[in-house]
Amino acid sequence: MQEPNTPSEVTANETAVNDGKVNDGTEATGVGANEARIAELEAALEEAKAQVLYVKAEGENIRRRAMDDIDKARKFALEKFSGELLAVKDSLDAALVVESADVNSYKSGVELTSKQLLSVFEKFNxxxxxxxxxxxxxxxxxxxxxxxxxxxxxxxxxxxxxxxxxxxxxxxxxxxxxxxxx
Structure with missing residues (x-):
């Protein structure tokens, strides 16, 4: 027959149980807490992965929009300049269709067209x-x-x-x- 526990043994056993451990050193309630903590950390990891993917996708969208803006800027960079040159071209075309003009009228027309071109140059530095x-x-x-x-x-x-x-x-x-x- 086994003798009842001495007061010092009982105190040690109660302390061990209160720490979450049984006499043999295994955890009594800690297993559930650890599993909950692991699940919590895994959820946080999944959330962080989702945030990384979101940030990466957002960065790609910004890069793509910037590239589109650069392409548009290249295509249409000369739009204003080209529009101004069209007026000069119109003046030259008008001079070519005139059939009954003398040299002086051609000269004055070319001078006006030259002034028009110089004004375009000034406008665009x-x-x-x-x-x-x-x-x-x-x-x-x-x-x-x-x-x-x-x-x-x-x-x-x-x-x-x-x-x-x-x-x-x-x-x-x-x-x-x-x-x-x-």
Whole structure:
């Protein structure tokens, strides 16, 4: 027959049960708590995965919309400029259909069309590069030849073809002849 537990053994057993453990060291109520905690963590993980997928999809949508906007900007970047040039083209076409005009009327028509084109250039910040008498600048000018002449060496003597700059960036350098050093 087994003797009843001594008071010190009873206190130890009660403490073990109160800690969630039985005499043999296994958990009595902790198993259910751990399973609940695991289920809770798994749910949080699934929610985090869903949020990551949402953020990833949102990022892809933003990237796609940005690419569409860039494509549209490329396609229609010259729309205003092109519309302004159409008026110049209309003036040239009108000059070609006139049959009974003299040279002076053609000349004045071409001058008006040239002014119209220059006004379009001004509107879109396209500037002429016409460097007669200026110091040769290889960033804005392209020397076609050097000729001996009176004047300071490396100065532009004449312009064979004007250059153009868009917002101070050279579109086409001016073709020039330069005074040669003697």
């Amino acid at each position: 396209i500037a002429e590069i016409n460097p007669v008498g200026e110091k040769f600048d290889p960033n804005k000018h392209q020397a076609i030849s050097m000729v001996p002449a009176e004047g300071e060496p490396n100065t532009v003597l004449s312009v064979l073809q004007k250059g153009y700059a868009l917002n101070e960036r050279v579109l086409r350098p001016a073709l020039v002849t330069v005074i040669q050093a003697q």
